[in-house]
Amino acid sequence: MSFGMVMSSTSGLTFKSMSKPKVVVALSGGVDSSVTAALLKEQGYECIGIHIRFWSDSAVDESAGVLPQNKCCTLGGLEDARAIAAQLEIPFYVMNGEREFKEHVVDYFLNSYAQGQTPNPCVECNRNIKFGQLLERAQQLGAEFVASGHYARVSHEGDRHLLKTAIDTNKDQSYFLYHLQQEKLKHILFPVGGYTKPEIYELAKKFGLLRVVEKPQSQGLCFFSEASPKHFLRRYLDGKYFKKGPIVTVDGRVIGEHQGLPLYTIGQRSGLGIGGVKGEPEGEPWYVVATDAEKNALVVGHKESVMSQIIICRDLDFTLGKPPAPSFEAQVRIRHRGALIPARVNIDGERAVITCLEPAEGVAPGQAAVFYQDDLVVGGGLIIRQQNEEA
Numbered sequence: 413m414s415f416g417m418v419m420s421s422t423s424g425l426t427f428k429s430m431s432k433p434k435v436v437v438a439l440s441g442g443v444d445s446s447v448t449a450a451l452l453k454e455q456g457y458e459c460i461g462i463h464i465r466f467w468s469d470s471a472v473d474e475s476a477g478v479l480p481q482n483k484c485c486t487l488g489g490l491e492d493a494r495a496i497a498a499q500l501e502i503p504f505y506v507m508n509g510e511r512e513f514k515e516h517v518v519d520y521f522l523n524s525y526a527q528g529q530t531p532n533p534c535v536e537c538n539r540n541i542k543f544g545q546l547l548e549r550a551q552q553l554g555a556e557f558v559a560s561g562h563y564a565r566v567s568h569e570g571d572r573h574l575l576k577t578a579i580d581t582n583k584d585q586s587y588f589l590y591h592l593q594q595e596k597l598k599h600i601l602f603p604v605g606g607y608t609k610p611e612i613y614e615l616a617k618k619f620g621l622l623r624v625v626e627k628p629q630s631q632g633l634c635f636f637s638e639a640s641p642k643h644f645l646r647r648y649l650d651g652k653y654f655k656k657g658p659i660v661t662v663d664g665r666v667i668g669e670h671q672g673l674p675l676y677t678i679g680q681r682s683g684l685g686i687g688g689v690k691g692e693p694e695g696e697p698w699y700v701v702a703t704d705a706e707k708n709a710l711v712v713g714h715k716e717s718v719m720s721q722i723i724i725c726r727d728l729d730f731t732l733g734k735p736p737a738p739s740f741e742a743q744v745r746i747r748h749r750g751a752l753i754p755a756r757v758n759i760d761g762e763r764a765v766i767t768c769l770e771p772a773e774g775v776a777p778g779q780a781a782v783f784y785q786d787d788l789v790v791g792g793g794l795i796i797r798q799q800n801e802e803a
Contacts, residue, residue: 432456435557435601436550438542439463439497439504441489443616443624444561444604446496450619451603452559453500460553461497461504463490464546467514469636471647492624499621507549509541516540518635522648525641525674528703529778533633534588534748543589543596550599557601564589564789565605566597573597575731575789580608587748590782590792591729645674657708659686662701662717670710673703679718679774686712699774719771721800725764725781725793735759735791742783742790744768746775757783764793772798 437449439461453459490506497504517533517540524531542560550558563578564586573594578584592600604612616625636644646654654672661667668686670676676684680700688694699718702711723746728735738759743752744766754769766781775798782792 432458433556434458434460434554435559436460436462436546436553436555437502438546438558438560439493440561441486441492441496441624442561442627442629443621444563444612445493446561446621446624447612447615447619448559448561448603449496449500449502450621451615452601453502454619457557459500459502460550460555461493461500461502462507462546462549463493463504464507464509464541465490466541467510467518467635469644469647492627495623496621507546509545512545513537513541513635516544521635522645524778525645526649526653528673528705530677530776531778532588532748532780533635535591535780538588539591543592543600547596547599557599559601559603561604562589562602563605563609564602565787566600566602568598572732573600576605576787577784577789578602578605583609584749586789587745587780587782590731590780590789592731593729594731594733597731642675649674655708657710659684659710659712660704661689662711662713665689667712673705673708673710676700676703676710678702678776684710684712715773718774719800720773720775720798721768721771722798723766723768723772723775723781723795724797725766726762726796728759728762728764728791728793730791731789732791736785740785740790742785744772745782745784746772746795747779752784 432455435452435457437445437452437459439445439449440463449459449461494504517537520536521531521533543558547558562585563580563583565576565578567574567576575586575589575592575597577586607615613625632639633641638644653674656669656671657673658666659668659670667689668684678700681697684698684700686698696714698712699715700710701713701717704711723744735757740757742755742757744755744757745752753772756767756769758765758767775795777795777797779795780792781795783790
């Protein structure tokens, strides 16, 4: 496929149209996706910008000055994405992903909390929307690739497509992408993963993308306006999940009252409302160890109680299609931006049994455990259980 050597000028820069294929760029209206589009156009790709509209929480109180909009696709973000596409002289479309987002992300999030798990909706958004629905739409448009502003890298090496961590370890988002396998990775580009965040801002200035340079970065989960999910959970989960109940120590003593099990996560130490406890060292913090839905009890303990040696996972995915071996060494991450923990991973049928060589703190069922070997993302799975080595 050839596009000749036609030259086009955008914001004082000259882009070359060379023999490179068509790519759909997920344009959110932020600096990372904008620079992604500019880099790819500079490299000669035929770019199409698509802005995805996600589900938004219509139950928020607009009288409090909060609009019912998703933080990843605000009206301002849409206008910025449209303006960036016009500036780069690339086609621009808006894709409605509300139904799919509600089903695969929001409902999953709520159902997980109802089952006593701590979900990671960003994993499911990437799996089902950005590299599910959007990838399908790109193929319908005849595009060979989908590109986004994720801080990760894909190395296309012949018939192998390797998912790697970003150069900027402080911004790395590979944890959310462990489920991508070869049939998807071969169609994915992550241009910003090879740069640091400060370098991306400099590139935005170089490309003249000034309207996105000073934009604040979105924080937290996108589909509710508050910093904490507790208000969202109260809006959408049945009231039966928020019955008060006992706070119980790991040895069975009742030391307080919780406000509803979905409001707590494994490893949490703040906001428990536990005062001084007779017989306990003064000032030693309490941590959430587990939830007991049958007894409507919140189980707490001191730090040693939230340290785990063994982690059990299911729903495994491997970026190269299979594990490196039935038993292999890796570094394991149990939460986004969490520490890398040296471990041995043993594949047991459809499960992985992870033996941590250093205790892991606050392992939460419902989160992902992601396996790394140096900068290579090997794969990962959904945490279903954790235990101390002695258990």
